[in-house]
Amino acid sequence: MPKVTFISHAGKAHTVDVPVGTTVMRAAVDNGVPGIDGDCGGQCACATCHIFIEPEWQAKTGKRTEAESDMLEFADGTLPNSRLGCQIELTAALDGLTVRMPEGQH
Amino acid sequence: MPNAATGVVIVGAGHAGGSAAAFLRQFGWQGAVTLIGSEAVFPYQRPPLSKAWLKGTAALSDLELRPADFYANNDIDVRLGTTVSAIDRAEKVIKLGDGETLAYGRLILATGSKLRKLPVPGMDLKPVLELRTNLDADRIKAELQPGRRLIIVGGGYVGLEVAASARTLGAEVVVIEREPRLLARVASTALSEHVFAHHDSKGVRIELGASVAAISGDGGGRVTGVQLADGRTIEGDAVVVGIGASGHDALARAAGLTCSDGIKVDAAARTSDPHIYAIGDCSNRQLMLYWRDMRLESVPNAVEQAKQAASDICGKPVALAEVPWFWSDQFDMRLQMAGLPFDVATTVLRGDPATGKFAVFHLKGDGCVQAVEAVNMTPEYMAGRVLIGKRSIIDPGRLADTTIPLKQLLL
Numbered sequence: 001m002p003k004v005t006f007i008s009h010a011g012k013a014h015t016v017d018v019p020v021g022t023t024v025m026r027a028a029v030d031n032g033v034p035g036i037d038g039d040c041g042g043q044c045a046c047a048t049c050h051i052f053i054e055p056e057w058q059a060k061t062g063k064r065t066e067a068e069s070d071m072l073e074f075a076d077g078t079l080p081n082s083r084l085g086c087q088i089e090l091t092a093a094l095d096g097l098t099v100r101m102p103e104g105q106h
Numbered sequence: 107m108p109n110a111a112t113g114v115v116i117v118g119a120g121h122a123g124g125s126a127a128a129f130l131r132q133f134g135w136q137g138a139v140t141l142i143g144s145e146a147v148f149p150y151q152r153p154p155l156s157k158a159w160l161k162g163t164a165a166l167s168d169l170e171l172r173p174a175d176f177y178a179n180n181d182i183d184v185r186l187g188t189t190v191s192a193i194d195r196a197e198k199v200i201k202l203g204d205g206e207t208l209a210y211g212r213l214i215l216a217t218g219s220k221l222r223k224l225p226v227p228g229m230d231l232k233p234v235l236e237l238r239t240n241l242d243a244d245r246i247k248a249e250l251q252p253g254r255r256l257i258i259v260g261g262g263y264v265g266l267e268v269a270a271s272a273r274t275l276g277a278e279v280v281v282i283e284r285e286p287r288l289l290a291r292v293a294s295t296a297l298s299e300h301v302f303a304h305h306d307s308k309g310v311r312i313e314l315g316a317s318v319a320a321i322s323g324d325g326g327g328r329v330t331g332v333q334l335a336d337g338r339t340i341e342g343d344a345v346v347v348g349i350g351a352s353g354h355d356a357l358a359r360a361a362g363l364t365c366s367d368g369i370k371v372d373a374a375a376r377t378s379d380p381h382i383y384a385i386g387d388c389s390n391r392q393l394m395l396y397w398r399d400m401r402l403e404s405v406p407n408a409v410e411q412a413k414q415a416a417s418d419i420c421g422k423p424v425a426l427a428e429v430p431w432f433w434s435d436q437f438d439m440r441l442q443m444a445g446l447p448f449d450v451a452t453t454v455l456r457g458d459p460a461t462g463k464f465a466v467f468h469l470k471g472d473g474c475v476q477a478v479e480a481v482n483m484t485p486e487y488m489a490g491r492v493l494i495g496k497r498s499i500i501d502p503g504r505l506a507d508t509t510i511p512l513k514q515l516l517l
Binding site: 029030031032034037039040041043045046047048067070071073074075 | 125128131132151153154169171172173176180405406409413431433435440442484485488489491492512516
């Protein structure tokens with residue numbers, strides 16, 4: 001099962017194990033990781049699962065979808081490595097993924 | 107002697123109640139948490155019921171707010187299939203449907219909303235359906251076969267989402283709306299007209315300004331159609347009623363909590379009793395942005411208030427109120443709305459509805475952005491959310507001019 005580590009804005013790390021195919025958003029929500037609410041349930045409609053991908057993982061997590069870019073364009077604190085966690089499915093290749101979280105999800 | 111229990115009891119295991127239980131643990135609540143739900147399943151997301159669930163592209167596990175083992179792992183006592191019959195505020199206990207009593211230190215009411223019933227003859231015919239739970243959705247799903255004729259009473263978001271899903275699955279669909287336009291209570295005229303045209307182009311028949319006088323049957327208890335007040339008959343094999351809901355505040359009213367179109371709460375989801383909170387559809391909250399109190403039926407509202415109640419109970423500062431927002435998916439239209447169009451003097455159209463991508467901004471007389479409605483135009487929706495939250499003053503001419511990038515408007 002892939003492991004994913006969430007680092008909060010304050011620097012606190014939470015590592016969780018989830019089945020292959022789980023999205024980064026579900027991995028956080030299912031394990032009670034603070035800071036990711038996933039209001040819309042993964043429909044790319046809310047931007048409450050905004051995360052930053054660490055540079056070494058960017059090639060493996062791929063590019064934003066168009067709908068995702070549209071949501072992120074005016075989200076709070078968007079950076080070039082911003083993604084929505086609901087749009088990234090965890091695979092064996094992403095085992096060990098580390099993501100950082102913004103200060104808030106608005 | 108008042109009861110000395112300190113645990114949190116949550117009545118209602120929908121999106122609001124389920125979220126509150128999870129936030130309490132996330133925020134470090136060490137005491138007991140009991141989550142009581144009348145349905146037989148763990149908390150799940152209702153929005154997909156009219157969309158992915160009807161179309162068969164989602165499983166119940168996809169809809170679950172949290173996996174079933176989350177509750178045991180987080181020491182949350184979930185009592186499913188359990189109803190609550192009364193709140194005794196003096197003793198700080200609730201009475202369950204089976205007569206058992208349960209003591210609380212803090213009580214969170216997350217009782218949701220109650221669907222309005224159509225007050226016409228023939229409601230006992232089969233199938234006359236409504237949509238609130240996964241079981242309701244299953245009953246509708248069973249009717250969605252190619253060629254089946256579905257009559258949807260109510261042209262609001264739920265009715266239109268069911269219409270789009272049903273049509274996508276090949277059913278014949280008629281939507282009957284009492285008002286002269288679709289989404290009359292919740293959308294601007296421009297959005298209503300666009301949604302009408304799109305549904306029409308997909309073969310959904312829409313009857314506006316039409317009231318249902320009766321559901322008609324074959325004498326054997328089966329639906330054969332509906333009779334309209336103007337004397338016309340519309341034939342169909344099944345009826346789905348989606349004419350709105352009211353806050354489920356009966357328990358709170360009986361217990362003497364202040365209620366008015368839902369259970370009155372403040373910005374921390376506190377009711378008129380300091381030990382009782384109310385969150386989600388059942389509550390009527392302060393909306394500081396608009397200097398109004400109102401009841402919101404939406405997932406973001408449920409989650410936001412769940413967080414408010416959990417924060418307050420855990421002694422954490424309660425976050426500032428968010429801009430209310432809503433979304434709906436119908437066919438290939440993604441509708442995204444933020445804010446509420448109160449005190450609006452000017453509406454500004456950005457983009458061209460003929461292209462299927464546009465946004466309607468609602469401004470007060472001084473140019474302050476109050477609300478935005480976007481169709482397949484997510485950046486405008488997201489930018490609108492920011493403008494509304496900041497109470498930005500915008501020049502309507504610049505807002506309508508798509509040659510001016512949104513980023514410049516946000517400066």
